[in-house]
Amino acid sequence: MNVSRRDFLAAAGAGIAGGMLPWTYAHAVASASPPRPTPQQLLWQRDEFAIFVHFGVNTYTDREWGLGNEDPQIFAPANLDARQWARSAREAGARAMILTAKHHDGFCLFPTATTKHSVESSPWRGGKGDVVREFADACRAENLSVGLYCSPWDRNASVYGSDRYNEFYFAQLSELLTRYGDIQEMWFDGANGEGPGGRHQIYDWPRTFALVRKLQPNAVIFSDAGPDVRWCGNEKGMAGYPNWGQVDPSQVPYPGADSPAVANALLHGDPAGNVWRPAEADVSIRPGWFHHAAEDDKVKSVEALNAIWFASVGHNAKLLLNVPPTRDGVFHANDVARLREWRRAREALFAHDLAAGKAVSWKRTGERSALAEIDLGAVERVGIVRLAEQIEQGQRIARYVVHGTADGAWQELAQGSTIGACKLDRIAPQPLRRLRVTVADAIAPPLPLSISAYAG
Ligand code: FUL
Secondary structure, three states: OOOOHHHHHHHHHHHHHHOOOHHHHHHHHOOOOOOOOHHHHHHHOOOOEEEEEOOOOHHHOOOOHHHHHOOOOHHHOOOOHHHHHHHHHHHHHHHHHEEEEEOOOOEEEOOOOOOOHHHOOHHHHHOOOOOOHHHHHHHOOOOOOOEEEOOOOOOOOOOOOHHHHHHHHHHHHHHHHOOOOOOEEEOOOOOOOOOHHHOOOOOOHHHHHHHHHHHOOOOEEEEEEEEEEOOOOOOOOOOOOOOOOOOOOHHOOOOOOOOOOHHHHHHHHHHHHHHEEOEEEEEEEEOOOOOHHHHHOOOOOHHHHHHHHHHHOOOEEEEEEEEOOOOOOOEEEHHHHHHHHHHHHHHHHHHHOOOOOOEEEEEEEEEEEEEEEEEEEEEEEEEEEEOOOHHOOOOEEEEEEEEOOOOOOOOEEEEOOOOOOOEEEEEEEEHHHEEEEEEEEOOOOOOOOOOEEEEO
């Protein structure tokens, strides 16, 4: 069940103008040129890859969605080691990590003045522990940015379903946003009283987002409706294609909105959009988001993870890959081993850029077209072509074709629509010396591209 647009607009109050939400204006560019990322959005996207951590009472009940009546006594990780999570994440090549500080069951992984339904009522560290603190410290020790997910849907809070819940939620957010240093990303979903008899809450999203802006001005805010980063529209880690970084904010008016138009906007963005809101592609390394022993042998293969990489990072999105700690409080050996294996496999694919240091020649052939060419200096076996736009100037290219040659006879290798921060094209591996990218259409004058080539 989702909040209707009417409920949402009523809750949002007077600040709404013409169906566009006030906070979206912050990033809109008041000119005809395509919208550009803020420095925070740019940094966020350049990370390419973050690890998601789902941990909480569900880990102990073997559920995906807790009921909210779990006894805090069940939360008893014997060997919780956030540093092991962070080390695995860093070794996997991730640059950020996001923890479920609170999931739908309402159990807080941090001590809070708002409820007793937290680690304080658990036997873990004698009730004196704080998972969010250990998580944030471990991230910083391993050079990872910190992100937090605080579920708006709370099946434990008695005030859920009334105005008082919004105050309760803001109080929790304030604790999370003031105690743990710099937060790179706040992660919100639109879940709302799902299931039979579920209570329904009118969330105050404008105030929620304003609170994050006030307390963590450098954080990016994720939700279906942004305002900074949008969901890619599925939980398979696969962004749509084409995939624009810009959106029309009126197409996804609030988190949890659900319609074919919303699905399309999340998957593809919108070349005519006036707000920069790049896609984040989330997926779990296992079937479930939380750890279930029965899934220990269902960790995704290197091939499956590579396919996700090509359809997320390689489709102009950031990848958020979930790795759930076990009841012991550590990443399972199978997940750690798979992450290592996958890092080695990615390094083998991308370690050596055959185009590194080679100049790209660039010629505009019209208002919306151009030709880019690169000479690798020698005939090399090429199996992957990586293209990148200067997204700090906004995303522009709408259609391109890649040709290559070893001996002067040009052959078509790949074609596509959008490029953005990164487009990865696998081609049949073949010897090539020169590559040419024909930009056949763009929404604004195209700017010089960067081209990389790998053996694959
Ligand atoms: C969804 C939740 O309902 C799932 O349990 C999970 O946390 C996923 C990442 O987001 O909205």
